[in-house]
Amino acid sequence: MYIVTAEEMYEIDRYAIKKGGIEGKILMDNAGSQVAQRIVQTYDTNRKMAIVAGGGNNGGDGFVIARYLAEYGYEVTVFQLVADHKIKGDAAFHKQCWLNTSDKLTHVTDSHQLKQRLVDFDVVIDAILGIGVSGAIREPIRSMIDVINHLPIEKISVDIPSGLPANDGIHVDQVIQANKTYIIEAPKETAFCEDTSIYYGEWETVKIGIPQTAYVKHSSKKRWCKKYVRATFPKRDKYAHKGSNGRGLVIGGQLTMPGAIVLAARAALRSGAGLITVATVKENIPIVSSSCIEATYHLLPNLTNRLTDRDLEAFEKIDAIAVGMGIGREDSQLLSDLIEKLDKPLLIDADGLYHAKPLLEPLLQHKAPVVITPHYGEMAMLTDKTVPEVKRSPFSISRQFAEKHQLYVVLKGKYTVITAPDGEQIVSDQGNAGLAKGGTGDVLSGILLTMVMQHKELLSALANGCYLHGKSADYLVEEDHTERDLLATDVIEGLSQVFRTLS
Numbered sequence: 001m002y003i004v005t006a007e008e009m010y011e012i013d014r015y016a017i018k019k020g021g022i023e024g025k026i027l028m029d030n031a032g033s034q035v036a037q038r039i040v041q042t043y044d045t046n047r048k049m050a051i052v053a054g055g056g057n058n059g060g061d062g063f064v065i066a067r068y069l070a071e072y073g074y075e076v077t078v079f080q081l082v083a084d085h086k087i088k089g090d091a092a093f094h095k096q097c098w099l100n101t102s103d104k105l106t107h108v109t110d111s112h113q114l115k116q117r118l119v120d121f122d123v124v125i126d127a128i129l130g131i132g133v134s135g136a137i138r139e140p141i142r143s144m145i146d147v148i149n150h151l152p153i154e155k156i157s158v159d160i161p162s163g164l165p166a167n168d169g170i171h172v173d174q175v176i177q178a179n180k181t182y183i184i185e186a187p188k189e190t191a192f193c194e195d196t197s198i199y200y201g202e203w204e205t206v207k208i209g210i211p212q213t214a215y216v217k218h219s220s221k222k223r224w225c226k227k228y229v230r231a232t233f234p235k236r237d238k239y240a241h242k243g244s245n246g247r248g249l250v251i252g253g254q255l256t257m258p259g260a261i262v263l264a265a266r267a268a269l270r271s272g273a274g275l276i277t278v279a280t281v282k283e284n285i286p287i288v289s290s291s292c293i294e295a296t297y298h299l300l301p302n303l304t305n306r307l308t309d310r311d312l313e314a315f316e317k318i319d320a321i322a323v324g325m326g327i328g329r330e331d332s333q334l335l336s337d338l339i340e341k342l343d344k345p346l347l348i349d350a351d352g353l354y355h356a357k358p359l360l361e362p363l364l365q366h367k368a369p370v371v372i373t374p375h376y377g378e379m380a381m382l383t384d385k386t387v388p389e390v391k392r393s394p395f396s397i398s399r400q401f402a403e404k405h406q407l408y409v410v411l412k413g414k415y416t417v418i419t420a421p422d423g424e425q426i427v428s429d430q431g432n433a434g435l436a437k438g439g440t441g442d443v444l445s446g447i448l449l450t451m452v453m454q455h456k457e458l459l460s461a462l463a464n465g466c467y468l469h470g471k472s473a474d475y476l477v478e479e480d481h482t483e484r485d486l487l488a489t490d491v492i493e494g495l496s497q498v499f500r501t502l503s
């Protein structure tokens, strides 16, 4: 499934109209009829339906929905919230179609009037504003949205809750709080931003006949799902040996944080890595080896010194490195040596990200791929922004950072946004609130380390890793666990169940 900005959606519509030869009027008819059909499946015909229509094409969808719902036997009234001259083009065409067969059109000019009119209805269908919204919401629409939000009736939004922009990063002003949104064709960015997804209520997409090629040409974002995982997941070679399944290195684990590297190493092995070496301080080795006997060890005198020739020679055999889990924030030369002296794919997580911030220039010179896996707080630190700013703009901030520093960004959250250095993005929305617990990030790093070693293409490697991590948590919560008791170690053990669904 593709995710779009407003500009991309307009391009996609234009492509369908120009290249596909499907007139705008027909697309609008398809949109309205599809939404109406979904409504029919959910609401009895004795529910009184009010459609609030604005002046753009979203309002045009509203007139089409009115016509189809009336045809299905509902009592429908359209409340037109703008002056007649504002309704143009395809929307005017469909308004006329509605008027050809119905006289149920009421002009409403202020919010008090709207409130009085709507009290008699069971459901309000919000076709006030679509993806064409811009700037602060103007009166009287602003107060009208407020009135609708305060009415104790069901609210269904068409395409997007009115007042909400499609793109991330825009300050949200006044928005319909929908119970349900029928999104036309492709979800917009704001459906996957923590601050704004809430306005959509439950949502589903309706198809209106736009060819897939339009998306391939004009969209740069996908929501990852099982279909994509199956298409991109590497097959395990029958004749594989441990060396051909990837030799990974996990570096980290201060004295106070040995658990982080145990989790990462175990997760990497459970995900299918052939060999995992843990490089850490002497005191941690007995702790780590008792919990992860399959790993091998490389002794580091501390986590701050430069790497010795002996270290570098040992690491030459490695296919990829994950660094930072439990490494602490003390000044350290370790990361700069890994960047400068080894050409290995490098995944940097947790405290490693604090060490990476002053090394962004050298990272740009690193020949092998670099992956960073920040949560919102770490991303805010890296970009000198605030956490609310990162939450509001997860797509644009990740993209700017990935393009500028030529690295892969896995911005972790309810909706994890994965970005390639060329700006292509994937959203992984698997997982649940059980993952909001210490250690789950270390598990993800371990899984990603293995995925990086085993895939040819890195963006799908990272997306598949996030999928495995989230799905493991989902299956565990559906069966043996709850979001409350789920532990990071459970997520590692749950991986086998996810792998079984992929074969």
Ligand SMILES: NC(=O)C1=CN([C@@H]2O[C@H](COP(=O)(O)OP(=O)(O)OC[C@H]3O[C@@H](n4cnc5c(N)ncnc54)[C@H](O)[C@@H]3O)[C@@H](O)[C@H]2O)[C@@H](O)CC1
Pocket (backbone or CB within 6 Å): 013, 024, 027, 028, 031, 054, 055, 056, 057, 058, 059, 060, 061, 128, 129, 130, 131, 132, 133, 134, 135, 136, 137, 138, 141, 158, 159, 160, 184, 208
């Ligand atoms: N071919 C197409 O383009 C299709 C478009 N569709 C619908 O069309 C919508 C987009 O249509 P439009 O581009 O006409 O945009 P809108 O329907 O969002 O309407 C934009 C209009 O809203 C008003 N407006 C914008 N910002 C405002 C603000 N801050 N305060 C108050 N009023 C404001 C302006 O008068 C502007 O002309 C989509 O969301 C979707 O519902 C669907 O019918 C499918 C086909």
Ligand SMILES: [K+]
Pocket (backbone or CB within 6 Å): 058, 126, 127, 128, 129, 130, 157, 158, 159, 160, 161, 162
């Ligand atoms: K709307």
